Amino acid sequence: MYVVDRRQFLGLTLSAAAFSAATNLLPFDDRYAQGKVLGADGIPLSPQIEGPETMFLTWPGDPTSTICIQWIDEDHGREITLAYSPLEIDDWQVAKVVTKPFPMTNDKVYRASISSLKPGTEYRFRLGADSPTFRFRTMPSKITDTFHFVTGGDAGTGSHAIGTNQLAARQEPYFALIAGDLAYDNGKSPKTFVKYLKNYRAHMVDPQGRLIPMLACPGNHEVDGAYRQPREKAGSYLSVFDCFYRDTTYGVFDIGDEFSLVLLDTDHISTIEGEQTSWLEKTLAERQSKQHLFVANHVPAYPSYRSSNIGSDKPGTGSAQRKLWCPLFERYNVDVVLEHHDHLFKRTHPLTNGMKDQNGVPYLGDGSWGMLRPLKEPELRPYLAKVSSSYHMTAHHLEGDERYHIALEENGRIADVCMTKNKRAAKRG
Ligand SMILES: [Fe+2]
Numbered sequence: 001m002y003v004v005d006r007r008q009f010l011g012l013t014l015s016a017a018a019f020s021a022a023t024n025l026l027p028f029d030d031r032y033a034q035g036k037v038l039g040a041d042g043i044p045l046s047p048q049i050e051g052p053e054t055m056f057l058t059w060p061g062d063p064t065s066t067i068c069i070q071w072i073d074e075d076h077g078r079e080i081t082l083a084y085s086p087l088e089i090d091d092w093q094v095a096k097v098v099t100k101p102f103p104m105t106n107d108k109v110y111r112a113s114i115s116s117l118k119p120g121t122e123y124r125f126r127l128g129a130d131s132p133t134f135r136f137r138t139m140p141s142k143i144t145d146t147f148h149f150v151t152g153g154d155a156g157t158g159s160h161a162i163g164t165n166q167l168a169a170r171q172e173p174y175f176a177l178i179a180g181d182l183a184y185d186n187g188k189s190p191k192t193f194v195k196y197l198k199n200y201r202a203h204m205v206d207p208q209g210r211l212i213p214m215l216a217c218p219g220n221h222e223v224d225g226a227y228r229q230p231r232e233k234a235g236s237y238l239s240v241f242d243c244f245y246r247d248t249t250y251g252v253f254d255i256g257d258e259f260s261l262v263l264l265d266t267d268h269i270s271t272i273e274g275e276q277t278s279w280l281e282k283t284l285a286e287r288q289s290k291q292h293l294f295v296a297n298h299v300p301a302y303p304s305y306r307s308s309n310i311g312s313d314k315p316g317t318g319s320a321q322r323k324l325w326c327p328l329f330e331r332y333n334v335d336v337v338l339e340h341h342d343h344l345f346k347r348t349h350p351l352t353n354g355m356k357d358q359n360g361v362p363y364l365g366d367g368s369w370g371m372l373r374p375l376k377e378p379e380l381r382p383y384l385a386k387v388s389s390s391y392h393m394t395a396h397h398l399e400g401d402e403r404y405h406i407a408l409e410e411n412g413r414i415a416d417v418c419m420t421k422n423k424r425a426a427k428r429g
Contacts, residue, residue, distance in 0.1 A: 050132040054197035057213040060243040063139040064119035068243045082112045084125035103235030135210045141256045152393035153340025154181040154367030157195045161370025165203035172206045180219025180298025187224030193236035217263040219298035258291040266299035272320040284332035296338040305342035333423040340367025345392045
């Protein structure tokens with residue numbers, strides 16, 4: 001892993017196209033000096049929303065050919081049709097909108113699952129005859145030099161979450177991954193979950209007007225009881241994300257030919273040990289030819305705030321992952337692990353068995369999309385390369401065998417830039 005400062009990053013010998021994409025990606029201070037967009041009262045501005053206020057997109061399967069369009073609303077008791085077409089030509093198809101209960105309320109989840117879309121294509125859709133037109137794009141089957149996405153965790157519904165949403169949307173990402181603790185509904189406040197979706201709908205629209213698909217994995221605040229609970233205890237979260245998490249609460253997105261994103265459950269519904277760990281090993285082993293292999297989960301193996309108790313007999317935060325998952329990340333040369341939950345910004349050194357190792361695995365994140373804590377004893381955490389108390393999300397820019405990971409603070413400043421390269425290719429070569 002290479003660490004570069006902002007000046008170095010801008011001077012890197014990227015290809016002209018990649019450099020152009022990278023400069024679009026970066027929120028230069030003069031463009032975003034004000035950080036989030038505030039109203040006169042100091043509260044982040046929300047644009048006028050057309051259509052369902054909670055509508056969002058996610059992927060039920062292959063991101064190059066499927067999309068799931070969902071929203072939560074009262075039961076209108078009538079059929080709704082959704083029509084969609086490629087943006088460039090009029091080739092309208094009709095998709096069925098199905099409904100199911102939104103737990104603990106009288107409302108319904110409305111869902112249209114569409115498949116057989118074309119990769120790397122812009123689409124538009126409408127809900128009924130009088131509807132405005134909405135836009136989205138499918139993932140390309142080949143990674144291009146403009147491919148990028150944003151990740152983070154621990155959002156909530158406050159003004160900082162909105163500010164980070166605004167910053168994230170300006171990066172024009174293909175998708176956003178919120179890896180646990182989305183709304184803080186704790187599995188028992190559907191109202192809070194609805195508020196989270198309203199914020200996402202209001203702000204996670206890119207500068208071209210496209211809705212940005214949201215991916216997620218579970219955190220403790222999705223679940224009533226936080227750990228080792230049945231699926232019913234994560235009613236709001238799973239009512240919309242069960243289009244992907246049909247049976248388990250972990251899974252993998254194979255995004256085109258070169259990129260796999262493994263999403264894990266850190267003991268909230270699926271236990272770490274047992275089936276999930278067996279599945280993880282098989283999943284990583286089968287993806288050794290990928291150019292980009294990412295893993296994301298909620299609770300960190302290498303926490304920046306909580307106590308890991310590494311080297312003591314007392315289990316600390318992340319001990320189960322360090323025992324069962326980190327050896328797999330190392331054996332199968334995972335490029336980057338994204339982890340959260342501690343409400344700071346952090347980047348670890350590349351690690352093998354908890355020790356700094358240039359061939360090890362870097363752990364990025366720590367969950368401060370909308371939540372923050374003060375620093376706590378960073379000097380006692382030798383695995384950390386960088387840590388700060390700042391709201392942030394990370395933009396990942398993929399180019400060939402290389403990746404740039406750019407952590408952006410809520411006000412648009414660059415907290416950190418690092419580069420990772422494909423270690424599996426090096427090992428094969
Ligand atoms: Fe958490």
